Structure formats: C-alpha cells, structure tokens
Amino acid sequence: MAKKSAIETNERRRKLATGHAAKRARLKAIVNDKTLPIEERFQATLKLAEMPRNGAKIRIRNRCEVTGRPRAFYRKLKMSRIALRELGNQGMVPGLVKSSW
Incomplete structure (x- = not known):
C-alpha cells in the first residue's frame, strides 16, 4: 500500500489540473500563436509561469x-x-x- 500522503498529493494535483485546464490551454494557445506580437506572447508566458505547477496535467x-x-x-x-x-x-x-499447463 502506498503512503497516504502520496495518494492525497496526487488527488490534489488532479483537482488542480482540472480546475486550471481551461486557463492553461488558453494561455498556451496564445504562446504558440506565431501571428501574435512577441510582447503579448511573452506576457502570456509570464502568466503561465505564475500558475501553480501542480495545476499542470503532466504532474499527475x-x-x-x-x-x-x-x-x-x-x-x-x-x-x-x-x-x-x-x-x-x-x-x-x-x-x-x-x-x-
């Protein structure tokens, strides 16, 4: 049996990821859009960096x-x-x- 704390941490990450998924996707779309000016893309990158790390789907x-x-x-x-x-x-x-056999 795994440690309860590890399981709970993973569940918190899962909840955070679902809560921040839409905003994170919006910001990533802005960052990856090459037609937008570099300043706007950089601001989106900074906002993305301010978001909690455990809100990323990859951390689950x-x-x-x-x-x-x-x-x-x-x-x-x-x-x-x-x-x-x-x-x-x-x-x-x-x-x-x-x-x-």
Whole structure:
C-alpha cells in the first residue's frame, strides 16, 4: 500500500489540473500563436509561469486505485500488475483466467 500522503498529493494535483485546464490551454494557445506580437506572447508566458505547477496535467501520476502503487500501472484497468494478479486469482476480473499447463 502506498503512503497516504502520496495518494492525497496526487488527488490534489488532479483537482488542480482540472480546475486550471481551461486557463492553461488558453494561455498556451496564445504562446504558440506565431501571428501574435512577441510582447503579448511573452506576457502570456509570464502568466503561465505564475500558475501553480501542480495545476499542470503532466504532474499527475497514474496510480493503482486498489493499492495506490505508482509503477507497473495498466491504464485500461486503472490498477497495478500486482493488484491485477491478486484480483485475477480470486476471479474478480471478468475475462481474466490464470493460465496453467
């Protein structure tokens, strides 16, 4: 099980990212628009730098919803390989059969 603080930090980042997504996208569009004057683009860059870092989508870490483990994460199932194996052995994952030969 992952540390509670790490899981909570990630959840805070997720909330911040969704809250700031529209404003961040607007500013990034201004920065990347080559037709605008350089001063306006620079001001947008400064405003973007003032925004909280944890508001960026890239800062969110994919974590297992069962254990909170940050590595070996299956996006489609939203869980780690270890949790998937344990739940698969218990028959909790539909369509997953433990192979034996």
